[in-house]
Amino acid sequence: xxxxxxxxxxxxxxxxxxxxxxxxxxxxxxxxxIDVVVTSPPYNIGVAxxxxxxxxxKDKFLSWLAEIALEIKRILTNEGSFFLxxxxxxxxxxxxxxxxxxxxxxxxxxxVIHWIKSIALSKDREVFCNVSYGHYKPIxxxxxxxxxxxxxxxxxxxxxxxxxxxxxxxPYQDKSNIGRWKxxxxxxxxxxxxxxxxxxxxxxxxxxRPHPSSFPVKLPEMCIxxxxxxxxxxxxxxxxxxxxxxxxxxxxxxxxxxxxxDPHYFQLALKRxxxxxxxxxxxxxxxxxL
Ligand SMILES: C[S@@+](CC[C@H](N)C(=O)[O-])C[C@H]1O[C@@H](n2cnc3c(N)ncnc32)[C@H](O)[C@@H]1O
Numbered sequence: 001x002x003x004x005x006x007x008x009x010x011x012x013x014x015x016x017x018x019x020x021x022x023x024x025x026x027x028x029x030x031x032x033x034i035d036v037v038v039t040s041p042p043y044n045i046g047v048a049x050x051x052x053x054x055x056x057x058k059d060k061f062l063s064w065l066a067e068i069a070l071e072i073k074r075i076l077t078n079e080g081s082f083f084l085x086x087x088x089x090x091x092x093x094x095x096x097x098x099x100x101x102x103x104x105x106x107x108x109x110x111x112v113i114h115w116i117k118s119i120a121l122s123k124d125r126e127v128f129c130n131v132s133y134g135h136y137k138p139i140x141x142x143x144x145x146x147x148x149x150x151x152x153x154x155x156x157x158x159x160x161x162x163x164x165x166x167x168x169x170x171p172y173q174d175k176s177n178i179g180r181w182k183x184x185x186x187x188x189x190x191x192x193x194x195x196x197x198x199x200x201x202x203x204x205x206x207x208x209r210p211h212p213s214s215f216p217v218k219l220p221e222m223c224i225x226x227x228x229x230x231x232x233x234x235x236x237x238x239x240x241x242x243x244x245x246x247x248x249x250x251x252x253x254x255x256x257x258x259x260x261x262d263p264h265y266f267q268l269a270l271k272r273x274x275x276x277x278x279x280x281x282x283x284x285x286x287x288x289x290l
Pocket of ligand 1: 043240259
């Protein structure tokens with residue numbers, strides 16, 4: 001088992017383990033020691049990972065995820081947030097809902113967020129021309145629409161966790177709304193549950209995004225900000241992949257723990273984390289800020 005631990009620019013600790021997440025959480029993580037979990041597990045839709053087989057019998061897959069969710073419940077603080085990113089595939093769109101059914105006896109579903117990867121807006125009074133933003137995987141044939149979104153399920157223990165909604169808020173389009181309500185004291189409103197987070201445009205998959213299903217760093221960053229940076233000491237991603245959640249934590253100065261079972265992805269994540277930790281300015285140029 002390889003592990004790496006280092007200090008980020010702000011003194012936050014990053015610990016990553018090339019290890020099975022279930023065994024890793026049981027072995028390394030204390031009860032109620034994690035404030036926020038942001039993760040994207042395999043969806044069981046036949047993605048070609050380097051070593052994980054993403055094609056298990058459905059019952060076996062769902063029971064495995066439920067076991068992981070129970071472990072997450074053990075290590076999460078009472079006021080913690082568990083953000084679970086999942087999608088399906090056109091021929092099996094039930095995956096996210098099957099997972100929800102399996103987890104509903106363990107957690108309260110506090111928010112359902114739609115991660116919008118691509119959107120097309122038609123010319124209108126307020127839209128100056130027809131535009132299309134973001135990237136998606138085109139689907140051929142005549143049965144299915146192109147799949148341009150995934151879910152982020154926000155689970156908590158009580159359903160009553162207070163969030164920092166304005167930390168990821170947006171300015172009012174109609175400024176006359178400022179001051180209209182007691183809560184509207186400044187030019188920022190809750191952005192709602194549709195989050196447009198496009199993938200960066202890349203030239204080479206192999207070089208620029210060498211993983212079949214990573215999410216943009218901005219996704220975990222928004223989840224953590226929504227939970228509240230001042231309420232968050234440590235974040236966990238049990239399915240590290242390329243380490244996107246670790247990078248979000250480095251960016252926010254928050255400690256992080258992650259597990260990845262595949263040695264190749266683990267090494268790529270490690271390289272990405274070290275590069276970021278060593279050259280913060282480069283990172284800011286590359287990803288911009290919210
Ligand atoms: C959907 S990807 C996560 C991608 C990640 N969010 C990112 O942005 O790069 C799921 C990852 O889980 C890993 N994985 C599968 N089974 C695992 C296990 N039992 N423990 C830890 N990691 C596992 C896979 O190798 C894969 O890299």
